Amino acid sequence: MDNRSDIWRGVDTIKGRFIELADRVWAMPEVCYTEARSSAEHLAELRHHGFRITENVAGIPTALMGEWGEGGPVIAFLGEYDALPGLSQEADVAEPRPVEAGGHGHGCGHNLLGSAALLAATALKDWLAAQKVPGRVRYHGCPAEEGGAAKTFMVRSGVFDDADIALSWHPHSFWEVSVTPSLANTRADFIFTGRASHAAASPHLGRSALDAVELMNVGVNYMREHMPSDARVHYALLDTGGIAPNVVQAHARVRYSIRARDLPGMNELVERVHKIAQGAALMTETKMEMRIISAVSNLLPNTPLEQMLHRIMEELGPPHFDEADMDFAGKIRATLSEKDIASVYHAIGMEETDRPLADFLVPLDARRNPLIGSTDVGDVSWVVPTVQLHAPTIAIGTPLHTWQVVAQGKSAHAHKAMVQAAKAMAGLGVQALLEPDLIAAAKADLKKRTARVPYVSPLPGNMAPPLDMSVN
Incomplete structure (x- = not known):
């Protein structure tokens, strides 16, 4: 004392x-x-x-x-x-x-x-x-x-x-x-790239990255019924492809925060979200890149x-x-x-x-x-x-x-x-x-x-700190 x-x-x-x-x-x-x-x-x-x-x-x-x-x-x-x-x-x-x-x-x-x-x-x-x-x-x-x-x-x-x-x-x-x-948590950006086109004159030539983001979000929302009740998934739109409605949006970006009770559960959920993003790209004939921004353990x-x-x-x-x-x-x-x-x-x-x-x-x-x-x-x-x-x-x-x-x-x-x-x-x-x-x-x-499940960093490979994430 x-x-x-x-x-x-x-x-x-x-x-x-x-x-x-x-x-x-x-x-x-x-x-x-x-x-x-x-x-x-x-x-x-x-x-x-x-x-x-x-x-x-x-x-x-x-x-x-x-x-x-x-x-x-x-x-x-x-x-x-x-x-x-x-x-x-x-x-x-x-x-x-x-x-x-x-x-x-x-x-x-x-x-x-x-x-x-x-x-x-x-x-x-x-x-x-x-x-x-x-x-x-x-x-x-x-x-x-x-x-x-x-x-x-x-x-x-x-x-x-x-x-x-x-x-x-x-x-x-x-x-x-x-x-x-x-909760263990991964933040990841899903970046879609399509093809711009005139939305009225030649919509068939365009491939909308914004459509891909919207379809991904729909797919993730349907997934919520089939994930653990203590898991959490949230998203924010970072890039909607511009403000012109008469242009097919050639680029779009959404950031997801994916949480689960522990690291194995989080990694499984991240992979499921990734598959949904791949499906959205397939449906819209766009390209998709998944970029991990940060990750933390429980x-x-x-x-x-x-x-x-x-x-x-x-x-x-x-x-x-x-x-x-x-x-x-x-x-x-x-x-x-x-x-x-x-x-x-x-x-x-x-x-x-x-x-x-x-x-x-x-x-x-x-x-x-x-x-x-x-x-x-x-x-x-x-x-x-x-x-x-x-x-x-x-x-x-x-x-x-x-x-x-x-x-x-x-x-x-x-x-x-x-x-x-x-x-x-x-x-x-x-x-x-x-x-x-x-x-x-x-x-x-x-x-x-930690005897049964030793620590493994949730960060992928040699990923560097995302020092510019607040301006992306």
């Missing part, structure tokens, strides 16, 4: 710099692989605190690593700082009010995520220096979580091979250990780390919100539907409350009905014991990837929650450094989970 109290005081001592970092990154939202300014802010903070710096990690210009310490276990903290397109929003207002029409915004709270992870890493570094305990702390600046799978490329490059445990967190409605599974849990993190979060307690925090969160809550709020309580298996912010810890054994997404943290969890927590940075029920998240991204309650998340992660880092048995148990848990 004394060691955890020491590091929690250490977090409080330096937290101001990292709250400012979170706010600066909030104000410069950059999407998938374009996070030049945001990563530079994190790099400058690492240099300020005396970390050894590695840039251009895994060949990604906006990926970085800071390390401090010698010998002993390696404790890795995973940070993110990418934003989402089209979610520009003013801070601290409870109505849609874009800063820039069509601009980007931190609709998943990654401005907070990276800052708190770096805060935890820095506090642990300071504790190591004061206690003269052997060990290394690393902060991994990970871009492009939103669809770019940067961590998957980093895993493939061996970035985490000698880490003993990895810690992360995510902004959320609740204070809890994250035990929700995630998340593996780690029971020893989850149990210890829960005990630390219980001891630490949730963030202490005041009346002003509750008032602003209540205004945000008023913009949500009853279904928004009910769905998140259903996900954790708890009865609804009238609290606008979560000032309670969700039991580790709650009867959850999880809302499942995908994350490239999944790939890290296959090669190093990994654990995550959620902290209540948003009013209960706020859907992620919305303007409401952006509006709360610089709020006092979000700052309090990110600091509390940093304390929990730093506390677990101390525990792992002082208890070798915890690391050993975590590694044994991972070994058992």
